[in-house]
Amino acid sequence: MSRSLVTAKLIKPPKELEQFFDDPPLVGTERREDYENFFSVIAMAVKPVDAIDWLLLIDVAYLSWEIRRERRIKAEIIKLRQKEAQFPSELAITRADFALSQIVAKDPSAFKKKDLKPKATEDDSMSLLAKGYIRGDYDIDVIDKRIASYEYRRNTALREMYLRSEKMAQLLEKASSDVIDGEFTEAAE
Amino acid sequence: MSSDRKITANRNNAKKSTGPRSKAGREASRRNARRHGLAIDIGADPAFHEDIEQLATVLSLSSGAQKVSEHAREAAEAELDLTRIRKIRAWLFETLYFADTAAPDGMTELNDALAKLERYERRAFSRRKRALRAV
Numbered sequence: 001m002s003r004s005l006v007t008a009k010l011i012k013p014p015k016e017l018e019q020f021f022d023d024p025p026l027v028g029t030e031r032r033e034d035y036e037n038f039f040s041v042i043a044m045a046v047k048p049v050d051a052i053d054w055l056l057l058i059d060v061a062y063l064s065w066e067i068r069r070e071r072r073i074k075a076e077i078i079k080l081r082q083k084e085a086q087f088p089s090e091l092a093i094t095r096a097d098f099a100l101s102q103i104v105a106k107d108p109s110a111f112k113k114k115d116l117k118p119k120a121t122e123d124d125s126m127s128l129l130a131k132g133y134i135r136g137d138y139d140i141d142v143i144d145k146r147i148a149s150y151e152y153r154r155n156t157a158l159r160e161m162y163l164r165s166e167k168m169a170q171l172l173e174k175a176s177s178d179v180i181d182g183e184f185t186e187a188a189e
Numbered sequence: 190m191s192s193d194r195k196i197t198a199n200r201n202n203a204k205k206s207t208g209p210r211s212k213a214g215r216e217a218s219r220r221n222a223r224r225h226g227l228a229i230d231i232g233a234d235p236a237f238h239e240d241i242e243q244l245a246t247v248l249s250l251s252s253g254a255q256k257v258s259e260h261a262r263e264a265a266e267a268e269l270d271l272t273r274i275r276k277i278r279a280w281l282f283e284t285l286y287f288a289d290t291a292a293p294d295g296m297t298e299l300n301d302a303l304a305k306l307e308r309y310e311r312r313a314f315s316r317r318k319r320a321l322r323a324v
Contacts, residue, residue, distance in 0.1 A: 020268075020269070023276075025278065025279030026279065027286075028282065028283070051247045051248050052252070052324065055248075059271075073286075077296075142300045146303060146307070156318065160322075163322075
């Protein structure tokens with residue numbers, strides 16, 4: 001995540017709660033600054049009233065962040081597998097390819113020359129995308145399941161918020177979705 | 190609901206399963222709960238006592254209660270459990286996927302580890318939901 005998501009006035013949970021949530025579990029290149037901006041946009045829209053509101057907001061923000069992370073990883077996997085489909089000679093060391101590379105190491109003639117040629121010219125982008133999906137089907141499926149479970153929990157937290165305040169829940173849902181979807185729409189354009 | 194016959198059969202079958210028998214097997218299974226510590230009740234861990242009480246007090250005060258209720262304590266425990274699980278998840282991503290030292294098949298290992306974590310998170314989440322409603 002090299003660029004800032006949004007810029008907002010930083011809003012943090014109240015002091016009595018902050019100590020429990022002052023260290024967001026970020027990974028890889030995720031920046032604390034991005035997470036705090038993301039969180040602030042949501043908190044600014046919702047304006048939680050009490051500690052329970054804050055807990056639910058923290059949940060929705062964190063789960064939305066996780067969904068965003070998983071979507072990014074999924075996109076990377078598809079890209080990687082697309083590349084592998086495009087250039088099969090560049091044997092990436094993955095589960096399936098590892099076995100293949102062992103066969104080739106034992107018997108280099110196992111591959112005919114024509115198989116090693118890049119197939120980029122034969123395939124249009126849609127079929128490459130499809131091949132990317134097929135090659136990464138297991139990982140994509142697992143990630144989709146994880147996204148579904150995060151979405152389920154996010155919806156549960158939103159439902160709990162609905163029981164407390166319908167208006168606040170609507171704002172929470174909209175703000176957290178806007179930040180994620182906005183970014184992905186921007187990325188797709 | 191299960192029939193009496195089914196319950197009896199289950200009990201009889203359960204008696205046949207006595208867990209690992211070898212010394213090595215017993216030793217390994219003894220460590221199962223300590224792999225990531227999530228099988229251990231957070232409320233029974235003295236390291237979390239203070240945090241649980243503090244968070245339970247915040248939740249009780251926020252709902253207008255005069256003293257800390259059991260529900261608030263349970264909600265605090267579940268919330269801290271969720272925080273702990275999320276930190277472990279981040280650590281798994283970091284070590285098995287993002288780290289330079291991550292294995293080529295790190296994704297598979299990560300997926301397996303995250304699937305195990307999911308069970309604990311689901312449980313903590315439900316526990317907190319029930320407790321928060323009652324606070």
